[in-house]
Amino acid sequence: MTEQSNGAGRIRGRGKRRKKPTTARRAATVAAGSAAGLALLGASGLGFAYFKINGNLQGVDINQRLGTDRPKNLDNGSMDILVLGSDSRSGGNSAYGVDEGAARSDTAMVVHVHQGHKKASVVSIPRDTLIERPECTDGKGTAVAGAQRAMFNTAYEVGGPxxxxxxxxxxxxxxxxxxxxxxxxxFKKLIDELGGVEITTTRAIDDTKSRLHLEPGTHTLDGEQSLGLVRTRKSVGDGSDLGRIQLQQAFMKAFIQQVKDVGVFSSPKKMLDLADAATKAITPDSELDSVGELMGFAQGLDRLGADDVRMVTMPVEYDPQNPNRVVPLKADARTVWRALKQDRPIPASALEDSAGDKGEAAGVVRSERPTAAVKGD
Structure with a gap:
């Protein structure tokens, strides 16, 4: 269970950094692109829809839980969003297996929206990365000890968002x-309301575990198939989480383009249905847990298209002690994070030695609408 916000001390989202933050999450791409449809609600005059959709949102108060022990909030016009896909098997997710302990973060992306909000850089963090997990406090206020060489996705497992x-x-x-x-x-319902996402596969995908079976060619994936694609691992590339990340990134490019082409302006009902599905699919922080706040957030992102988003994987190498895990390439990872912190493009040199963003998985799935490469320095 995630902690539910009491709504105290919220600041309206404006899609940009704040000089003084309050004390009181598949890419920002899934939620942010979908949330753009919410911006239409105010103009439509559908007051009843506002209240219906507003009721879907339940936020988690990250600021209150973390307090002041955080990096400085820079006021340079950029914005950083942590997007997590949870692998919980509770509720509607029970068809995908039984939980082995608490839910963990199945997908993690740091979305950096550059100043001016015309470009974005997305850094995927492999769930199997061994990291130093800091001490933290869980959703019930209980202290959780830090750990060395802990898998990245255990942070969510032991301490929540x-x-x-x-x-x-x-x-x-x-x-x-x-x-x-x-x-x-x-996620499934959101894709279905969107009308599916069009992709092209360059070879067959046959993955029993993710329940995805596709022949080579062009497909419009429904929600179930889309979920299967972003969960596919064993049957593509080297079967690692790094290959799955490449599939996720290719899918998100196609998703962003589909959101742009969906035509919600000409169909109020489609807009309403999409907004309803999007707000049911996400748990945001407490500064985005109302329609008004999401409207401001979405308006800051609505100029981003698939060509404007560069997706990479945090620089890693396979762990010498365990080939089923990866560890950060510390110097290269620092270069990536420093570039985002300084609101600069990620240098290509920082990715050259990484085990990520390589292998055949990247060429298995592509959007039917090819996008231009966005290069680093």
Whole structure:
């Protein structure tokens, strides 16, 4: 269970950094792109829809839980969002297996929206990365001890959203402005309301575990198939989490383009249905847990298209002690985080030695609408 916000001390989201933050989460791409439809609600005059959709949102108060032990919040016009996909099997997600302990973060992306909000850099953090997990406090206020060589996704498992945010902030030195969590069942419904996402596979995907079976060619994936794609691991590439990340990134490019093409302006009902599904799919931080706050957030992102988003994996290498795990390439990872902190493009040189963003998985799935590469320095 995630901690529910009491709503105290909220600041309206404006889609930019704040000089003085309050004391009181598949990419920002899934939630942010979907939330753009919410911006239409005010203009539509559908007051009843506002209250219905507003009731879908339940936030988690990250700021209150973390207090002041956080990186400095820089006022340079950029914005950083931690997006997590939870692998909980509770509720509507029970069809995907039985929990082995608490839920963990199945997907993690740091979305950096550059100054001017015309470009974004997305850094995926492999769930199997061995890291130094800091001490944190869980959703019930109980202290959780830190750990050495802990898998990254255990931060969410032992301490919930606030611990995941604290772990990312300690790794990166960057303060997260927002947190958005997406669950399995909500993700499926969102894709179905969107009308599916069009992709092209260059070879067959046959993955029993993720329940995805696709022949080579062009497909419009429904929600179930989309979820299967972003969970596919064993049947593509080397079967590692790094290959799965490449599939997720390719899918998110196609998703962003689909959101742009969906035509909600010409269909109020489609807009309403999409907004309803999006707000049911996410758990945001307490500064984004109302329609009004999401409207401001979405308006700051609505100029971003698939060509404007560069997606990379945090520089890692396979752990010499355990080939099923990866460890950060510390110097290269610092270069990546420093570039984002300084609101600069990620240098290509920082990714050259990484085990991520390599292998055949990247070429298995592509959008039917090819996008231009966005290069670093």
């Amino acid at each position: 606030a611990c995941a945010v604290k772990t990312v902030e300690k790794m990166s030195g960057i303060r997260m402005d927002h947190y958005i969590e997406v669950d399995f069942s909500g």
